[in-house]
Structure formats: structure tokens, C-alpha cells
Amino acid sequence: MSLIEEIQQEAVDSRCDLGALLRKCKVLAARLGSQPLEEWLIWESNGYPDEVKPPNYRIWPLTLKGHFSGPFGSGLRNAPIPLLCLQEKLRHRYQAYECRQSVASIEQMWKADHKGTFRVPTGDLALLLGTNVYNGQNCLEVWAEFGASHLIEVLNNVRNRVLDFSLAIWKENPDAGATSMRPGKDIEPTRVSQIFNTTVYGGAANLVGTANESQITFDVTTNDLSSLERVLRANNVSEQDIAELKTALEEDPPATSAGRFGPKVSAWVSRMVGKTCEGGWGIAIGAAGKLLADAISRYYGLQ
Secondary structure, eight states, X not given: OOHHHHHHHHHHOTTSOHHHHHXXXXXXXXXXXXXXXHHHHHHHHHOOOTTSOOOGGGEEOOEEEEEXXXXXXXXXEXXXXXXXXXXXXXXXXXXXXXXXXXXXXXXXXXXXXXXXXXXXXXXXXXXXXXXSSBTTBEEEEEXXXXXXXXXXXXXXXXXXXXXXXXXXXXXXXXXTTOTTOOTTOSOOHHHHHHHXXXXXXXXXXXXXXOSSSEEEEOOXXXXXXXXXXXXXXXXTOOHHHHHHHHHHHHHSOOXXXXXXXXXXXXXXXXXXXXXXXXXXXXSOHHXXXXXXXXXXXXXXXXX
16 A cells, blocks of 8 residues: 555544654655645644644634622622623734644643633733723633634544545545655646645645745736735735725736835735734734735736
8 A cells, every 4th residue: 555545544534643644644745845735744743833824724713701700799700701892903812713732732632621611821811801891890810712623623624634635646646655656757846735735725825834934835817816816815814905905906007027016006015014013914924025025926927
């Protein structure tokens, strides 16, 4: 049985250890020469660092609850706290919680309590809330939580993506990744990355960060605004910001060299990078400028 067939067999069998499956995938990724695949496997195996945005299947909203104390011995316990009570910048942290733990850690958490809830630290949030949640009630303790179903969804998503990728590679070449493969007979690394982007990240337009700098892999067609919009949406650019870029593109003269845009498009790029610095756009700061410059340059047909 070939390596890729072993991966398919273990991906189908939910009893197989997911950590061991990812290690086999690392071997396949090294043989295929796919850097994006190798990085995804490293992050899933070791956990996502702060500078790398986790994929959408690792992001979900949290529920806030707390204990409150009021006059004359009154109080509330395990009371829900509406997210609207939080400042907008702080609210996003709980509306879109990012699960960065390794697959092995997630498996252990789920096995320890596969029907319960898990708490996420909230720092000094209780002090910030004070009496702003319930009238006359002071917040003593607050925590965020989510259900175990989110963890199993992460594990299922990783397993399904491994299966989808291995099947797509197998269809291209059943012998892909074999050590006995003759030179020139394997799949080109660029094609492997295309398959990876489609099967793992769900499309060709994705941001893939690296340990040292950010490498952008996407498909933007010249003068095709919809393809540019797909890239931006895939990297968490809001609809309002996309609409503002569309207006800037229509009003500016076409760019004549990569990265050198008209005044309105340049101003839009600057605003977006500023949002990243302020935490208003969920993307690594080092990747933001390159993503926007490369995507817009491709839209203009300059790359």
C-alpha cells in the first residue's frame, strides 16, 4: 500500500490517531514539495502562532457568563452577559474566538469531557464590566465558554480536509509521493499548492503565512473585480471596505506598475494597514500590505 493510500485509509477511520495521520501527511508534503501544505500541517500539529490567522473552522463565538453581587445580599450566579455590553474592539475577541491549540491538545480536551463546556480566560473583564451589565449588580467574576461540539468539528474538519486533499492528489497521480517515482513524473509543486488551497482552505484565494514572512497564494484575474473580491473576503476584509475599494478603483486611473496605485486606491490600502495595526482587521500585520498590493496589482494585470 502506498503512502497516499495509507493516508486515505486512516483519514476515513475515525478511530485512527489524528496526530499520527498528520505526521504521515508531513512526509507526503515533503515528497511533493508543497510549502503551504507543510506549514498547515505544522500549525495543526503544533498549534497556530499569534501571527498566523487560524482557518475558519477554528473560529467561533463564545458565550459570556458571570457572578454578580448587589445590595441587601442580592446577586446573580451564572448569569448570561450580552456581548453588546462590551466595547466594540473587545467584543470581537469573543464574537470570533480563535482556537489555536494543537490537534493533539484538542483531542485530549474532547476526550476529557466530550459533552461539557470549556472555559476561556477573560483577564480583568469583570473590572471593566463593573455595574454596566445588570442594574445595581456589580460583576464579581466573568468567564467565556464554548461547547465540546466545537472541538469535534475542528477534528472532523482536519480529517476531512486531509482526505479531500489526498483523494485529489491521488486522482492526479496515484503514485504521487512514492519514493520510487522517476524524476519528472511527480506532480508539480505549484499544482499541489493549487489542490491544497482548493481542498483545505476551500478555494484558490487564501492567505498563507510563513514563519519568516508572508507568502500569498491566490488567483486574481485582470480586470475581474469579482475575483479580487473573493480574495479579500477570504482574508476577512469587510463588505464595506470592499465597496470602498471598488469605488476607488473606478475613480482612479489604472496603475502602470505593480504596487504603485492611484491616490484613492493608495489611501484605501493605507487605511486597511492601519486597521490591522489597531486590531480592526483580523490578519497578521506583516502580511496585510503584501496581500493588498499583490492582489490589486494582479487585478491591474501587473503581475
